[in-house]
Amino acid sequence: MKRREAISSLSVIAGGSIILPQMLSGCETAEHPYALFDRGDTELLNDIAETIIPETPGSPGAKAANVGDFIQRYVTNCFSPVDLKIFLDGLAHLKAETDKNFGKRFTSLSPSEKYDVVRGLEKQRTEYQRNAIPGTPPHFYHLLKSTILFGYFTSEQGATTALRYVPVPGGQKGIIPYEGEKAWAL
Amino acid sequence: MENTFDVIVIGSGISGGWAAKEFCEKGMKTLVLERGRNVKHLEDYPTALKNPWDFENRNRMPHQVRETNPIVSRCYAFGEATEHFFLKDTEHPYIQEKPFDWIRGYQVGGKSLLWARQVQRWSKFDFEMPARDGFGAEWPISYDDLAGWYSHVEKFVGISGNKDGLETLPDGEFLPPWEMNAVEKHIQSAIKENYSDRYPIIGRCAHLTEPKEVHLQQGRGQCQARSLCERGCPFGGYFSSNSSTLPWAEKTGNLTLQPDSVVHSIIYDNALGKATGVRVINRLTKETTEYYARVIFLNASTLNSNLVLLNSKSDRFPNGLGNDSGLLGKYMAFHNYRGEISATYRGYEDTYYFGRRPTAVMLPNFRNVYRNDMPFKGGYQIHFTASRKNWQRGISSDQFGADFKENISKPGDWSIYMMAQAETVPKEKSHVRLSDTEVDEWGIPQLITSVDYDENDELLLQDFFKQGAEMLEKAGCENIHARDTGQAPGLDIHEMGGVRMGPDPKNSLLNKWNQLHTCNNVFVTDGACMASTGSHNPSLTFMALTARAANYAVEQMGKGEL
Numbered sequence: 001m002k003r004r005e006a007i008s009s010l011s012v013i014a015g016g017s018i019i020l021p022q023m024l025s026g027c028e029t030a031e032h033p034y035a036l037f038d039r040g041d042t043e044l045l046n047d048i049a050e051t052i053i054p055e056t057p058g059s060p061g062a063k064a065a066n067v068g069d070f071i072q073r074y075v076t077n078c079f080s081p082v083d084l085k086i087f088l089d090g091l092a093h094l095k096a097e098t099d100k101n102f103g104k105r106f107t108s109l110s111p112s113e114k115y116d117v118v119r120g121l122e123k124q125r126t127e128y129q130r131n132a133i134p135g136t137p138p139h140f141y142h143l144l145k146s147t148i149l150f151g152y153f154t155s156e157q158g159a160t161t162a163l164r165y166v167p168v169p170g171g172q173k174g175i176i177p178y179e180g181e182k183a184w185a186l
Numbered sequence: 187m188e189n190t191f192d193v194i195v196i197g198s199g200i201s202g203g204w205a206a207k208e209f210c211e212k213g214m215k216t217l218v219l220e221r222g223r224n225v226k227h228l229e230d231y232p233t234a235l236k237n238p239w240d241f242e243n244r245n246r247m248p249h250q251v252r253e254t255n256p257i258v259s260r261c262y263a264f265g266e267a268t269e270h271f272f273l274k275d276t277e278h279p280y281i282q283e284k285p286f287d288w289i290r291g292y293q294v295g296g297k298s299l300l301w302a303r304q305v306q307r308w309s310k311f312d313f314e315m316p317a318r319d320g321f322g323a324e325w326p327i328s329y330d331d332l333a334g335w336y337s338h339v340e341k342f343v344g345i346s347g348n349k350d351g352l353e354t355l356p357d358g359e360f361l362p363p364w365e366m367n368a369v370e371k372h373i374q375s376a377i378k379e380n381y382s383d384r385y386p387i388i389g390r391c392a393h394l395t396e397p398k399e400v401h402l403q404q405g406r407g408q409c410q411a412r413s414l415c416e417r418g419c420p421f422g423g424y425f426s427s428n429s430s431t432l433p434w435a436e437k438t439g440n441l442t443l444q445p446d447s448v449v450h451s452i453i454y455d456n457a458l459g460k461a462t463g464v465r466v467i468n469r470l471t472k473e474t475t476e477y478y479a480r481v482i483f484l485n486a487s488t489l490n491s492n493l494v495l496l497n498s499k500s501d502r503f504p505n506g507l508g509n510d511s512g513l514l515g516k517y518m519a520f521h522n523y524r525g526e527i528s529a530t531y532r533g534y535e536d537t538y539y540f541g542r543r544p545t546a547v548m549l550p551n552f553r554n555v556y557r558n559d560m561p562f563k564g565g566y567q568i569h570f571t572a573s574r575k576n577w578q579r580g581i582s583s584d585q586f587g588a589d590f591k592e593n594i595s596k597p598g599d600w601s602i603y604m605m606a607q608a609e610t611v612p613k614e615k616s617h618v619r620l621s622d623t624e625v626d627e628w629g630i631p632q633l634i635t636s637v638d639y640d641e642n643d644e645l646l647l648q649d650f651f652k653q654g655a656e657m658l659e660k661a662g663c664e665n666i667h668a669r670d671t672g673q674a675p676g677l678d679i680h681e682m683g684g685v686r687m688g689p690d691p692k693n694s695l696l697n698k699w700n701q702l703h704t705c706n707n708v709f710v711t712d713g714a715c716m717a718s719t720g721s722h723n724p725s726l727t728f729m730a731l732t733a734r735a736a737n738y739a740v741e742q743m744g745k746g747e748l
């Protein structure tokens with residue numbers, strides 16, 4: 001089954017809550033562990049995530065933390081049917097738009113083209129939120145960005161290099177001087 | 187006789203653990219019956235040392251689990267790291283005549299594994315206020331009756347705190363306190379300067395900041411400020427039945443701890459005029475067994491203790507054991523947790539903090555203390571914390587890329603979170619009762635909850651919103667937003683009442699020693715016994731009442747009175 005069909009079968013059971021991976025297995029994406037996604041989505045999501053959280057001196061980026069893999073797992077397991085549909089539709093739309101505008105996939109774009117695409121997504125979200133009334137469902141990019149940040153800063157790479165991870169502080173100090181260091185991971 | 191003990195304790199949570207410890211230390215052969223599975227300290231804490239990335243969904247629960255278990259999913263502490271210590275909604279259904287989130291932990295240790303460990307003594311005002319101001323029954327005990335027992339419990343549990351010398355919040359036996367950060371100190375002084383009746387203090391909690399000999403003897407060590415407590419602590423840094431009272435009781439050789447034992451009811455003997463034992467259904471095999479003892483302590487936690495008594499029917503007590511007054515299950519109350527205020531503070535950007543402190547700043551109740559001078563009854567206690575914003579502030583930012591990453595990797599501005607923990611008025615119509623039609627998996631009638639907010643709660647909430655915002659404003663905070671969480675009663679997890687204590691058998695069920703007025707070898711010493719709720723985290727008071735009642739029972743048994 002293709003992802004598009006998966007989405008439509010999803011809308012049938014929206015409101016219900018169980019999406020059984022078996023329902024979607026045995027088709028072309030069988031080896032891919034996330035039935036609602038295509039195999040290429042890991043790289044795509046990693047590339048978008050890396051554009052938002054790139055590698056910086058001393059700290060690997062979202063791609064090295066394999067945030068793309070986490071996003072598919074997390075979205076599949078934890079999103080409500082409404083958010084899940086927004087996410088999958090949004091991702092499909094993003095792919096189609098990149099194809100249309102550049103004649104290639106996001107992963108093949110130059111860094112500055114990738115930057116422009118994400119800048120465009122930021123803009124779309126801002127516009128969308130400007131007109132939102134309470135209860136409006138979240139914008140696709142809002143879901144994407146929050147999941148990227150969550151996935152990265154709770155990954156081993158993110159927590160231990162972009163932040164300071166101290167699993168066993170041993171004690172507490174109410175006031176210490178702050179001189180520009182990274183934040184505590186927990 | 188087989189299956190016979192000196193004492194039976196029903197439930198192994200915070201209060202049951204204390205009953206077990208006191209009785210076993212005094213040489214009583216004690217049977218603790220626990221409906222859930224066994225949880226051994228250290229051995230049965232599978233997630234205690236896991237990193238965030240070790241959890242499949244980074245500690246968030248799958249949508250499907252939340253859909254099928256909406257009640258427990260509303261508890262802030264429910265996640266991949268802790269789910270094995272929470273009862274799922276589906277495992278023990280009940281009927282909500284009015285919305286009530288009943289949060290439960292059915293295992294050896296009960297909710298003592300999961301609690302947030304904040305503890306405060308009641309003051310004399312809290313005991314006197316309900317009768318004085320006409321919103322509750324008279325308490326049969328005063329602060330002075332309990333003070334020594336608070337000390338007894340605090341020394342063993344290990345409580346961190348500062349001696350603040352407040353009349354409204356008596357000092358206890360304290361280990362060194364936790365520290366406030368710069369912004370909390372700033373707000374503290376602003377409040378003290380502006381209000382003569384308000385004294386914010388560092389919270390008091392059941393953590394070993396500096397273990398004493400008695401804690402080392404329990405096999406417990408210093409709190410490491412990890413703040414991953416609800417998983418079970420590999421250092422024994424916080425108090426739970428599992429880390430403290432139960433192993434202590436076990437060491438005496440007098441304890442029989444029996445998990446998987448669902449108490450169906452207490453057996454009453456008409457001829458003897460007292461209870462003789464309990465009926466137990468094995469959780470797994472559903473087999474029924476009877477156990478006997480001279481004294482029975484009911485510590486199944488508030489609603490389940492009500493349920494057991496309501497289900498203990500006999501010719502003498504057709505409406506539930508000890509229920510001559512008809513008040514069993516009534517005057518159920520809780521804490522109003524609906525009030526939240528958030529704010530930000532500019533300044534102190536050159537300071538930070540280290541370690542994860544397991545408590546907050548707290549402001550003891552300042553309303554209706556000396557007289558009822560507010561348009562509402564009862565009081566409220568405020569908890570607040572200040573912290574620097576983390577990477578989550580990046581979600582709503584419209585930036586991305588390397589600079590963005592560097593920026594949100596650093597601590598952001600200070601934000602403040604404040605909440606109220608408010609007393610509620612026990613009312614006759616707020617009650618629990620048994621269903622006539624629905625039973626659980628063990629054939630025991632399901633509980634119906636009919637507990638709600640009232641006008642008093644709304645008035646008090648508005649007062650908190652006004653006062654809380656004003657205090658933050660005076661401290662120079664900005665972006666002050668008040669929010670009514672709208673949450674149902676029960677999610678506070680401070681449910682109390684239904685088997686209240688009182689001097690008069692006509693309008694209470696328990697006497698001043700927590701004995702049923704009309705069946706004096708049955709004691710109820712968990713939250714069910716509470717005649718009013720105060721505005722404090724309640725468990726310390728449950729522990730002190732339990733230790734006091736257990737020692738009284740031992741005395742009476744020695745004299746042949748029980």
Ligand SMILES: Cc1cc2nc3c(=O)[nH]c(=O)nc-3n(C[C@H](O)[C@H](O)[C@H](O)COP(=O)(O)OP(=O)(O)OC[C@H]3O[C@@H](n4cnc5c(N)ncnc54)[C@H](O)[C@@H]3O)c2cc1C
Nearest residue numbers: 197199200201221292296297302303304449487712723725
């Ligand atoms: C997330 C959370 C945070 C909390 N924070 C605080 C806090 O900061 N401060 C505070 O004071 N309190 C706090 N509480 C509340 C505190 O946990 C309870 O007040 C306390 O555990 C009550 O003790 P108990 O002995 O009455 O009940 P429990 O600890 O719940 O123990 C009752 C035991 O009885 C067993 N049982 C029930 N029915 C039967 C039966 N029929 N037969 C046999 N066994 C039975 C249960 O399985 C359970 O093990 C918190 C609770 C939670 C969940």
